[in-house]
Amino acid sequence: MRLLPALTALPTAPLAPRHQPRAAAYAHYRQCLRWDFGFHCVFCLLHERDFMPTGGEGFAVFWIKHREPQSRQAALKNAYDNCLWACRLCNHARGATAVKDGAGRRLLDPRTDAWAARFEIQGHSLEVKAAGDGDAEYTHLAYDLADARKTTMRRRRATRVPLLIRAVRQHLADEAALLERAKSVRGVKQRACVLEAENARRLADFALSDLQDCAAVLPADAVPCSCRRHGALPAWLDTQLRDDAAALGHTGPSA
Numbered sequence: 001m002r003l004l005p006a007l008t009a010l011p012t013a014p015l016a017p018r019h020q021p022r023a024a025a026y027a028h029y030r031q032c033l034r035w036d037f038g039f040h041c042v043f044c045l046l047h048e049r050d051f052m053p054t055g056g057e058g059f060a061v062f063w064i065k066h067r068e069p070q071s072r073q074a075a076l077k078n079a080y081d082n083c084l085w086a087c088r089l090c091n092h093a094r095g096a097t098a099v100k101d102g103a104g105r106r107l108l109d110p111r112t113d114a115w116a117a118r119f120e121i122q123g124h125s126l127e128v129k130a131a132g133d134g135d136a137e138y139t140h141l142a143y144d145l146a147d148a149r150k151t152t153m154r155r156r157r158a159t160r161v162p163l164l165i166r167a168v169r170q171h172l173a174d175e176a177a178l179l180e181r182a183k184s185v186r187g188v189k190q191r192a193c194v195l196e197a198e199n200a201r202r203l204a205d206f207a208l209s210d211l212q213d214c215a216a217v218l219p220a221d222a223v224p225c226s227c228r229r230h231g232a233l234p235a236w237l238d239t240q241l242r243d244d245a246a247a248l249g250h251t252g253p254s255a
């Protein structure tokens with residue numbers, strides 16, 4: 001199990017597409033887009049798991065977003081380069097807002113614009129980095145990037161991941177200490193130590209199970225894509241994944 005970081009760092013370089021599906025109706029690009037963008041919404045940088053702990057696929061929480069809206073550029077409807085992976089909130093917030101507004105401000109494109117150069121996380125909210133950056137402000141407004149629900153989800157993961165990692169380690173340490181103590185006592189005291197050790201192990205199992213809500217890719221989500229490039233996450237995300245169960249000293253649920 002590879003875990004998401006407490007907070008997904010914004011990409012410091014544009015998220016250049018790696019997948020090249022054969023031209024088809026855009027709905028067929030779904031799995032390519034998920035792998036291409038590491039199961040994250042390219043706008044708010046929340047993960048599918050932040051919305052749906054059991055895996056996002058099939059729950060309609062993430063959608064294909066056309067950069068040039070279908071209603072404005074029908075010819076680009078099935079162009080892979082015009083498709084992005086977005087959470088329902090960002091998708092719905094923008095709707096068919098134009099790529100450029102009347103004042104010449106343009107929506108930033110995660111495929112050509114580095115998000116970390118234009119936005120930053122402030123108190124778990126995604127905010128425009130530099131005052132007066134019109135394109136970033138227009139993008140921020142269009143996708144409602146400061147939506148309180150997005151901030152709440154970001155804070156939730158940032159709080160849970162370190163707490164659960166500490167909990168797994170502590171309960172495993174408790175189990176080991178209790179089993180060691182059981183060797184030096186006899187009778188009722190020994191049985192009590194063993195029971196307490198079993199409880200500590202169960203608590204470690206529970207904490208590990210909760211941590212799996214923050215796995216970067218669940219088996220149920222690892223759907224192959226049409227261009228056969230699935231399985232690899234983008235470098236921007238891959239370098240942020242840490243702490244699998246083995247690194248925590250947990251060998252898997254005891255029963």
Ligand SMILES: [Zn+2]
Binds near residue numbers: 021225226
């Ligand atoms: Zn693909």
Ligand SMILES: [Zn+2]
Binds near residue numbers: 087088
């Ligand atoms: Zn989003």
